[in-house]
Amino acid sequence: MIQSTIPGKIKLSSKLVSKVLNKLEKMGLIERTPTMYNKRKTYIVKPNVETATKVLREIGEDFISLEDVIKEIINIPCVKCPQTERCYEGGFYDPAFCPLLGEYIENKINNYNKNSQ
Numbered sequence: 696m697i698q699s700t701i702p703g704k705i706k707l708s709s710k711l712v713s714k715v716l717n718k719l720e721k722m723g724l725i726e727r728t729p730t731m732y733n734k735r736k737t738y739i740v741k742p743n744v745e746t747a748t749k750v751l752r753e754i755g756e757d758f759i760s761l762e763d764v765i766k767e768i769i770n771i772p773c774v775k776c777p778q779t780e781r782c783y784e785g786g787f788y789d790p791a792f793c794p795l796l797g798e799y800i801e802n803k804i805n806n807y808n809k810n811s812q
């Protein structure tokens with residue numbers, strides 16, 4: 696998938712998509728290769744299928760497509776959180792006590808339980 700085409704497909708700003716893709720790349724969930732598209736620099740974005748599938752299975756989702764992976768990962772509160780760099784165990788921002796992350800995980804568990812009945 697060409698990075699510059701993603702914002703229109705999932706109706707998010709280019710800036711947010713770029714920020715999310717940077718994080719996904721750092722997490723090893725995608726790989727990006729520089730390319731030219733419509734005479735502009737952009738990237739070819741490919742999922743690291745093995746890692747993405749493992750992560751999605753752990754949270755109760757099946758891997759379907761790169762678009763679905765991006766949509767799913769964008770919903771994880773930490774991906775868009777401005778405190779990501781300052782959030783750590785025992786810190787002022789601590790994942791163990793984060794209401795946003797707690798609510799996200801609770802919803803995932805509830806959905807997983809509903810789907811597995």
Ligand code: SF4
Pocket residue numbers: 772773774776777778779782783788789790791793794795796
């Ligand atoms: S755990 Fe909460 S505060 Fe920390 S990065 Fe995630 S959403 Fe932000």
